[in-house]
Amino acid sequence: MSHTIIEPFRIKSVEPIRRTIRVQREQLLRAACYNLFLLPADDVLIDLLTDSGTGAMSTHQWAAIMEGDESYAGSRSFERFRSSVQDIFGYKHVIPTHQGRAAERILFSVMCGTKKGDVVPNNTHFDTTRANVEFVGAEAVDLVIAEGRQPSLRHPFKGNMDVAALEALIQKVGRERVPLVMLTVTNNSGGGQPVSMENVKAVSAVCRKHRIPLYFDACRFAENSYFIKIREQGYGQKTPKEIAQEMFSYGDGCTMSAKKDGMANIGGFLCTNDDLLAQQEKNLLILTEGYPTYGGLAGRDLEAIAVGLQEALQEDYLEYRIASTAYLGNHIAAEGVPIVQPPGGHAVYIDARAFLPHVPPDRFPAVALANELYLEGGIRSVEIGTLMFGAAAKMDLVRLAIPRRVYTQSHIDYVVEVILEVWKRRDQIQGMKLTYEAPFLRHFTAKLEPEPAEVAAAVRR
Numbered sequence: 001m002s003h004t005i006i007e008p009f010r011i012k013s014v015e016p017i018r019r020t021i022r023v024q025r026e027q028l029l030r031a032a033c034y035n036l037f038l039l040p041a042d043d044v045l046i047d048l049l050t051d052s053g054t055g056a057m058s059t060h061q062w063a064a065i066m067e068g069d070e071s072y073a074g075s076r077s078f079e080r081f082r083s084s085v086q087d088i089f090g091y092k093h094v095i096p097t098h099q100g101r102a103a104e105r106i107l108f109s110v111m112c113g114t115k116k117g118d119v120v121p122n123n124t125h126f127d128t129t130r131a132n133v134e135f136v137g138a139e140a141v142d143l144v145i146a147e148g149r150q151p152s153l154r155h156p157f158k159g160n161m162d163v164a165a166l167e168a169l170i171q172k173v174g175r176e177r178v179p180l181v182m183l184t185v186t187n188n189s190g191g192g193q194p195v196s197m198e199n200v201k202a203v204s205a206v207c208r209k210h211r212i213p214l215y216f217d218a219c220r221f222a223e224n225s226y227f228i229k230i231r232e233q234g235y236g237q238k239t240p241k242e243i244a245q246e247m248f249s250y251g252d253g254c255t256m257s258a259k260k261d262g263m264a265n266i267g268g269f270l271c272t273n274d275d276l277l278a279q280q281e282k283n284l285l286i287l288t289e290g291y292p293t294y295g296g297l298a299g300r301d302l303e304a305i306a307v308g309l310q311e312a313l314q315e316d317y318l319e320y321r322i323a324s325t326a327y328l329g330n331h332i333a334a335e336g337v338p339i340v341q342p343p344g345g346h347a348v349y350i351d352a353r354a355f356l357p358h359v360p361p362d363r364f365p366a367v368a369l370a371n372e373l374y375l376e377g378g379i380r381s382v383e384i385g386t387l388m389f390g391a392a393a394k395m396d397l398v399r400l401a402i403p404r405r406v407y408t409q410s411h412i413d414y415v416v417e418v419i420l421e422v423w424k425r426r427d428q429i430q431g432m433k434l435t436y437e438a439p440f441l442r443h444f445t446a447k448l449e450p451e452p453a454e455v456a457a458a459v460r461r
């Protein structure tokens, strides 16, 4: 018989969480200007804001931390870090950074922006990736397949890039204006959806034909590998690590946030096979991050990542990880809650435009819904939609990101209960109005207020 999939670990250290009551949460939300980023974390009961840096480390990681070599140059921990990264990713140069966006900034500073009009295609740029591309004066273009933009439509690899659209874009702007192509695995902003090996190969072939380097935004590479294993023909017998190794072999480098599938609380890296680029990247690294054998991290962080990357590829962990995300998604979808189908690897995404059809995108339906989930049950989620991406947003989603190895099934049952309670009174939820916004990455610091009831009623009419 096949048994229920359970957490493949037991708990050795616990962290208390605190309940609040609704009137407190009303006050807290008002004080946070209706932006959940501005809430004190102590006032959150279940924190699904992000899966980034929020995971629980293993006994092996904590033990490795004690082995950290804090030497400024040539640290032993760097050697362990590099060999773990190279074992999986296979790239020649491994450059540590304090997190993923630092790798992005360095990569795009070196590869773009020397001339005007550079274009960077991606399946879907994450917010910091888009911002870093735009910051160096280049244009970020999202080329996910059409299925990837329809939340309710089921497709095994909704993160795939539209290969014909990539080819057409290169033809239109000319290869010299495309300094690199990126593939984000899994496609975070598009619902945590995987990219198939077939698609990786096809994108790689287009890139090689035009002599354009292909880089992975590899944050959730282990989850992507597991989806390939269970969904793509020919991979069922391979280990997640073999799948990851094959995937990276089709590219020329990557950026990585070790806060996701690195199972660490901080860290990242940049990889490339290109000697000249690596040299330029290390020069920039020294300017703002640190010497190339630590790149803004402590030796102990490098140790935690070296172990974490390998743990993220363990099959029993990945089986549990993907099953636990699906558990949340399937339970709310069964009651009619519209979600991005199928559930993603690290998160479940509620389709807020379908949940609140009476709230138009410019009234931030996903912000309104995220606020309701906090009011109802102290759950913190995050908007991925019009507040984050402005008019470029194709969807308005509430992302419930699941920290790795942190919450148990009863926590998730509670989350299901809260969402269903809000679902029952969805008609009464009104839109939001922006009262402050920063010039870029505005969602982190935006201030909002609920729309007065009479305005909401007028919009509905």
Ligand code: F0G
Pocket: 049, 050, 051, 052, 099, 100, 101, 102, 126, 128, 129, 184, 188, 217, 219, 256, 257, 258, 259, 267, 268
């Ligand atoms: N790329 C993707 C696909 C990401 O999801 C993130 C971070 C980054 C790059 C940047 O990495 O945070 O280490 O600088 N995503 C987090 C999230 C913040 O909540 O999805 P970072």
